[in-house]
Amino acid sequence: MTALATATSCCPNVSVEPAAAVLGRAAVPVVDLSSPGSAGAVASACGRLGFFKAVNHGIPVGLVEKLEAEALAFFSLPQNDKLLTSGAPLGYGHRKIGPNGDVGMLEFLMLSIGSNSVTTSALPTVLCYMLAEYMSRVQKVALRVLELMAEGLGMSDTNVFSRMVQRDGSDVLLRVNHYPVAMRQPAGGGRGAVGFGEHTDPQIIAVLRSNSASGLQIALRDGSWVPVEPDPESFFVNVGDSMQVLTNGRYRSVRHRVVVEAGEWARARLSMIYFGAPAPSERIAPVPELIGKGEASRYRSFTWREYKAAAYKSRLADRRLDGFQLDAQGSPDDET
Template sequence: MVVLANPPIDQISLLKSSKPGPCSSVIPVINLSDSGAAEAIVKACEELGFFKVTNHGIPMELMGRLEEEAGRFFSLPQAEKERSGPPNPFGYGNKRIGPNGDIGWLEYLLFAIKSSSISQASAAFLAEPSSRSFRSALNDYIAAVRRLASEVLELMAEGLGIQPRNIFSKLVIDDESDQIFRLNHYPPCPLSSTGFGEHTDPQIISVLRSNSVSGLQIALRDGRWVSAPSDPESFFINIGDSMQVLTNGRFRSVRHRVMTNGMRSRASMIYFGGPPIAERIAPLPQVMGEGEQRLYREFTWGEYKRAAYKLRLGENRLAQFEDQQEGERVL
């Protein structure tokens, strides 16, 4: 999603929002060191499409180092930040989310990932000697969180009882995998507003970590919104649209949004793991029961990505890829 760097964040018009939902205990917490973690992950993916993981093995020092570097960048004068953009599509931006009219109370940095580090093309502004510590923190963090994504995806396959165990993880660790990393900064907002509007993530998996300021909300199946309590020592996992297709709707691509805070800045770091552009996406036979109808037609990730980014944030991106049986839409 592309954010343009004009106007600066302090000139953004406030957006009215619905009342934020309460914190809720419905969000699963999964200890990755537990013997039943694989089964717990599958249950969370089926029921909510979102969960928190603990005992993930990533040092707090590594997470804190990137948060500090990002905070230093977002504290720069606006003109200096804008020299790192506008995004094309990578770099610095604020206010506008994508090219289709969505706006939010945020500024961000967006990077492409090549293998396990940020690509040279998407981070040219970090080539300066003064930016070496920022670049180092980014690459160390990305390498660690990419391994975490791979581990969680392999646990999903294990919990589903399908082979090979890397059937999902290989899609995001291929040399040609389409991976994105995003640093979001939500400044304090004097009125309740939407920092980032409701949407689903198009990719296979998203791995999120934030500072101690809450704001992330998740939509339940009945349409209610619940807040995800902040926990800077843990990670939250989102199931994306592509995983929903691969599991034929068994796993849910969760709708989520970010609300602003009136007193404190929220910072978040999100790894988006997507497959190679030419990878074909379709429901896997291994996850479908005998006689089960396919809910989605086959498409490439490139086809889906092009179609998805033509839509507004809140639109149902998967609708145009639903399969049809006997002339009627399956879902």
């Protein structure tokens, strides 16, 4: 999911099939991050789906489980206590996704990595400690994946992507989403409800971990939706819009959503998502090395500040990259 999310029309009243009825479980590529040949597997998955499951990532399961317990304890606090940590866009949020009318069946915490955000000072001490430890660990996983993404494309500088989220001022976020059962309103008498509407992530990369409650779905290129089997011991990697631009379309950002079940057997879903983006002033454009002979740049150059502003002005389900595409002659494409 995205820090700057969008909804299928992002409306809880959209009719949604129960998760199990949407095609069947996705054949999600699995990449062993400890394997010597993982760069090729990463490149294949990012080019085909823009999404994969990462195993052998090096983050202790115990750490993640402790953070999950502390996060659930926070979300169980009285609403007034949770609101003490709000400070849009960072801090605690409830249902509202962005400033343009999109809503979801969730509450969340949004934190900036490396900032001295005042919102964190109001969080319980143990939760703050666990969040800081998790942020440090998941950032290392993200950097490793970004290096593999570059290596898989045969790039001479395999740190070209990872540097963008390490520089001073990089816009790196951690979002903790909680989908409580009590908040769910099934549409049309069915069991499925839109917890977080369809969108792509505007950043370079997103790294997600969830508990064992299902809900995540990804869109295939033909527009069909497939549920992703949850795996609390693994991480899921999303290619973001900015990475699609940097690779001139060789990697594709993945459209995804959360459809939660309502009813007797429903369980609360908790997910933690790392978002990696460059500093606001850094320019994003196709890397020259990835523009093949006879090819043209598919996207115009822009700063992360510019694209982030465009994302905040749009609805969740909008196809934001359309406004930054170029035609074959390198001019804005009138068809978009």
